[in-house]
Amino acid sequence: MWGTMVRRILLLGALLLAALPAQPAAAQAGERCFLETGYCVRGRFLAYWEQNGGLPVFGFPISAERTEGGLTVQWFERERFELHPENAPPYDVLLGRLGDEALGRQGRDWRSFPPGQEQAGCTFFPETQHALCEPFRSYWRANGLELDGRPGVSEAESLALFGMPLSEPAPELNSSGLTVLTQWFERARFELLPCEGAQRCAPTVVLGRLGAEVYGESGRDAPTYYMPVHEPGWPAPLEVPVGFTIEEVAAGLQIPRFFARDPGDGSLVVAEAGAGRVSRLRDDDGDGRYERRVTVADGFEWIHSALVLDGAIIAADETRLVRLADFGPDGRARTVETLLPLPSGATDLYGHRTRTVALGPDGKLYLSVGSSCDACREESPLRATILRLNPDGSGLEVYATGLRNTVGFAFRPGTAELWGADMGRNNLGPDMPPDELNLIEQGGDYGWPACFGDRVPDPELGDAARCAETAPPALDLPAHWAPLGVMFYDGDAFPAAYRGDMLLAFHGTAPDQVAELDGYRVVRVRFENGRPAGFQDLVRGWIAGGEVWGRPCG
Template identity: 60%
Template sequence: MIRTIGLALASVLLISALAPAAAAAPGERCFPETGECLAGRFRQYWEANGGLAVFGFPVGEQRGEQGAEGQFSAQWFERERFEAHPANNPPYDVLLGRLGDEALRRQGRDWQTFPKGRPQPGCQFFAPTGHTVCEPFLSYWRGHGLEFDGRRGTSAAESLALFGYPLAEPAVETNSSGFSVLTQWFERARFEYLPANPDPFKVLLGRLGAELFDGHAGPGPAQYHAVQRPGWPHPLEVPAGFTIDEAAAGLASPRFMALDPADGSLVYGALRTSEVVRLRDLNGDGRFDQAQTIAGGLAAVHSVAFVDGQLYAAAEDRLVRLSNFDANGAARQIDQIIALPSGARDLYGHRTRTVARGPDGKLYLSVGSSCDVCLEDTPLRAALLRMNVDGSGLELYATGLRNTVGFDWRPGTAELWGADMGRNNLGQDRVHDELNRLEAGHNYGWPFCYDDRVPNPEFNDAGKCTNTTSPVFNFPPHWAPLGLVFYNRFGFPAAYQGDALVAFHGTAADQVQTLGGYNVARVRFKHGQPVALEDLVRGWNAQGDVWGRPAGLLIMPDGSLLISDDLGGRFFRLRYVGG
């Protein structure tokens, strides 16, 4: 069993090799093992209360995080989560997460139903939870704690503050390294007994922070498993701990969607039928049972948004507001907010329009180009527009965007990010689709340049590219990103918070020899910047048999992810179930 320590060391070394080096700013302490840093009150707290031995290395940066109790600043460690509560007096301005309780709930285990213990000689019985702590765990529990009183030694109150009450009696369980070990769960920790280890390593704390933070605590790439449901021609693959189900089927080209805040129903744009449709889950089973047409005759309607309870829909040629619904849910009144340029000059013209409300209260509307590469006859194309909710004050927010269908604001910031489609007809390895940070007044290069200010051969004018803004992150060429959302809830592992999720519609057969995309991917962010792309859902392209094309993404109130498929006419729901 001494192998356990060796495996842990090997994991740290591999993580060190994968993690980018962290450069310490003044007052920071950085760890090359994980590429993360500590600063301020969290650093003081970590160093004063056991540091590496108790909490482990930091596995994430300090950031705003959405939890069951609301928004707070937090940082995750291998064995804990620090939460900042500045309104409290020290030392209670930093609180520890109840990770033992969270991990058990994530596993579907209700500790309140576990068999109870009883008082025993040489042990300590905790009446609030009805469990007993004996050796070999009792000495460890009593010997470690948070420093509250400035006195030598560790008081029972200090131990309780660090670990919390026991939630279970000791039992043999399989730990994250795959070994069967004697285990006891506490509110904030999991104790593991490894008798073959030398002192003082016979009792170790489980890596609950790492396990809960990313759902994949070990080194190496994420592991995937196949999910097959009735009616699917092929299985879909999702990361370990996730599952995916069908939420609706038999629909006509569902694109972008939104939840009605009044009743929780789902409203989406149906591109091919030019309709706005409402779906309802009548029996609460997670599957939509009823469809109602809200409005028709809206050319290539692609996206919808609720603004102050009012329903907006973006069609190819206009942005409208729908109201005065009849008993069947149809809108009796359709008011035009603004007219939009429409039409296409070639096969690569773009009909989609995406509308969303920004944190400034204004409407943002993306309008794609009319062609692959050309000079537009109106500044309202290949641009992101901004306006008041009544359509007044229309302005060009960002330009030079060939087709930025998906955009969203990064949680906890005012940063707007968008995924833009690169041009065609320069070969299967060019041009990259891209992720841009969209800033007011910036031009992103189209039609004069692509990638990092590379001149397009149609114009070959490097001077036109000099003052353009380059992409922050490149996607594979021709994958066609559509939906983009930042994950901002707590249904997925905590590491997903602040990461971008992107629906790739898939490559066109006339541009590549081997089809790519047709997936939903995760863009990992680190210190506010995108650093890696990895699959989240894949399998709609089964060795050339394409049976689905992801389009829209919507994060649901329970933290699950809703995915529209405009080829197969389905909605899918991705959930994290752990285990």
């Protein structure tokens, strides 16, 4: 039933759609399908796409035709086509005002931007109070919709394609993580890419991927479309949202759990629980894959997590928290210092060996210690807790209690808020109790073993008085899905709407608790006004033909 588990580290990213290995739908007469995204364009939208610039102007399709606001629309990398059959061609297809929409979604009102000035060699638009100058002016004038059937591009045709400028040119961070000269228009965003590599070249004007960005942000009101990604050696493809890809960057590891990137040299430090060792993975040829593994330290009981701090590695084993330092020429740690001994052992089948360590914004270490059982009253005050201590091992304190097994936790960027995902107990049925996403506060009691969910007393160990004083979860998660890795996304590679949301890895259900296996996925937990508002799949597909071939961790 469990299939063959694959010990791999995978990398998820939002890349240019031209690089994505999806399979296209079968093309029918009058339509064109694209291998790059798996979507087809047909009929009037296809004719419009081909007549008005095609791939360089609009990009690949990133959705099928769909209904939005009573209109038939289709999304492309750089635009949204809207069908208006009440209009005569060519005005029966209109473009979305994605520049204006994208700015609005960012909370930026273009009307408040500093105005431009009339100047020689520029075109000034009094309607928006902004000027169009070189190098963007030549690009704007060279491209446009085909409206009159005459050769060349008229100002009206350029205006129909891009609209008027909404800003003056200014450096901005684009969706690829580059700071480039940027100017916003009603329907587009112009970006000036610098010249690289060649001695004689000029900077290039390109269009920002507004369609992909705005479409990603509108996902909470519209269905998410997924595409398959398959690599050699995978038993089945994984599925990710259109606009994303996922690739394998390391393999051959023995139950890798949590890992950290060393900012000093870019290597990955991995806790291999199955081998009882901490390994360092290196990408020697710079191709993005970590081909070489070096043992940093071994002989551990059940090593689960590691972080890099001041050039040393802090690693959490089942029985102790250690500091690894003084690395030799072979990469091994010549110093293995126990910072803190930890309680261990299990009193039943469900005792937890995982120990997760993280660095807080206060400079202290936070350490989760799972329970020794499924449901019991612990003898050690350090079990079923999150602990806090100084990086040298001193100053130990219990930060929060009643957390049966909070394997994954993280601080929300820009705040001191600690969020963690806790696993509920077993043997109360396939749908109870829920796993939990908690806002973990100092001194907080989160209920286990007395209660679960929103202060529901446990049928065996319930304590109504204690439950009344516990903190309820911020979000219920599906029962038995076993949440593990938790992180907040604050990068620039994904669509802007993902920034500030949580990524959560579900390890998946166990066959002794449910009739049908489920979980085994990575999800995006949407945060609104600082609180979780639901989740949606980000990566799925680790169950194929009833067999589990991978279990997400951290």
